[in-house]
Amino acid sequence: MELWRMKADIIHSEHGVVKQWSDTREGRMAWATEVARYHQLPWATPPLVAWGDLYIVTEKCTPILDVPLELSYRYKGELWNLIHRVNRAGVWHRDVCLVNVVLYDDKVRLIDWQASIPAQTSVPYDIYGARAAGQEGYLIDPPPDGVHWYRSDCGTCPAVYWGTGRGSTRERNGGFPLPGE
Ligand SMILES: Nc1ncnc2c1ncn2[C@@H]1O[C@H](COP(=O)(O)OP(=O)(O)O)[C@@H](O)[C@H]1O
Ligand SMILES: [Mg+2]
Numbered sequence: 001m002e003l004w005r006m007k008a009d010i011i012h013s014e015h016g017v018v019k020q021w022s023d024t025r026e027g028r029m030a031w032a033t034e035v036a037r038y039h040q041l042p043w044a045t046p047p048l049v050a051w052g053d054l055y056i057v058t059e060k061c062t063p064i065l066d067v068p069l070e071l072s073y074r075y076k077g078e079l080w081n082l083i084h085r086v087n088r089a090g091v092w093h094r095d096v097c098l099v100n101v102v103l104y105d106d107k108v109r110l111i112d113w114q115a116s117i118p119a120q121t122s123v124p125y126d127i128y129g130a131r132a133a134g135q136e137g138y139l140i141d142p143p144p145d146g147v148h149w150y151r152s153d154c155g156t157c158p159a160v161y162w163g164t165g166r167g168s169t170r171e172r173n174g175g176f177p178l179p180g181e
Contacts (some may be wrong), residue, residue, distance in 0.1 A: 008020055008021045008022075008027075008030065008031075008114070009021075012060065013057075015049060015050075015057060016049040016050075016057040016058055016059050016060050017057065017058050017059075017060050018055055018056070018057050019034070019055065019056050019057075019058070020054060020055045021054045021055070022054075023054060027054060028054070030114035030115075031054050031055070031056075031114070033113060033114050033115075033116060034056060034112075034113045034114045035048075035051050035056060037091065037113035037116055038051070038056065038058075038113070040089075040091070041086060041089060041091060043085075044082060044085065044086050044089075044109060044110055045058070045109055045110060045111065045113070046058040046059045046061045046102060046104045046109050046111060047059040047104070058111065059104065061102035061103055061104045061109065061111075062102060062103040062104075063099070063101070063102050063103075064079075064098055064101040064102060064103060064108065065098055065099065067103065075101075075103070075108050078107070078108050079101060079108045082108055082109075082110065083096055083110075083124075083126050083127060084124070084127065086110065086126070087119060087124035087125070087126055087127060088124075090118055090119045091116050091117075091118065091119060092116060092117055092118075092119050092120070092124065092125040092126055092133075093110055093113060093115070093116050093126050094115045094116055094117065094125060094126065094138040094139075095112055095114075095115045095116075095138070095139070096110070096126045099112075100112040115138055115139075120133065120134070120135060121133050121134055121135075
């Protein structure tokens with residue numbers, strides 16, 4: 001299934017951000033997955049204000065890319081820890097990318113869970129990459145490790161914002177030490 005083709009509509013309203021999927025098999029799957037994660041991992045997401053058939057409404061947060069670069073650096077470690085916690089909770093997000101990171105109450109949260117799946121192995125996809133996790137990359141034209149994470153060659157993912165994407169896990173994290181290091 002080519003879920004990456006599944007483009008939902010985003011509408012900013014006074015009550016929050018409405019995300020609406022199309023009434024197709026893929027749209028229904030994407031919506032169901034997203035709703036399930038908002039319920040399963042509320043500590044990792046913006047608050048879910050409302051949801052119904054093929055839509056969700058989330059509380060309006062601050063996209064991290066709207067935060068001035070110098071200020072945004074302070075969230076790096078927290079984001080890294082959040083991704084680890086999500087993976088340890090048994091979920092692979094599979095579209096971890098700064099365009100899918102927001103700040104809620106000054107805490108990092110992940111949005112855009114439609115591509116997430118139950119963790120398949122003990123090697124976390126979102127940290128070490130699809131290849132290390134023994135998976136095919138989820139996104140079209142994945143980088144060698146299959147992780148959409150600080151990519152340097154992606155049109156929408158501003159990898160250079162926090163350092164470039166290739167190389168070791170530590171390099172991928174812009175030189176920031178991994179938890180436990
Ligand atoms: N709760 C939110 N608060 C602020 N911005 C949001 C929120 N939800 C979505 N957005 C904005 O809308 C964009 C698209 O939402 P996303 O859920 O990632 O859908 P898509 O599947 O189209 O990438 C995000 O990159 C972000 O800029
Ligand atoms: Mg997105």
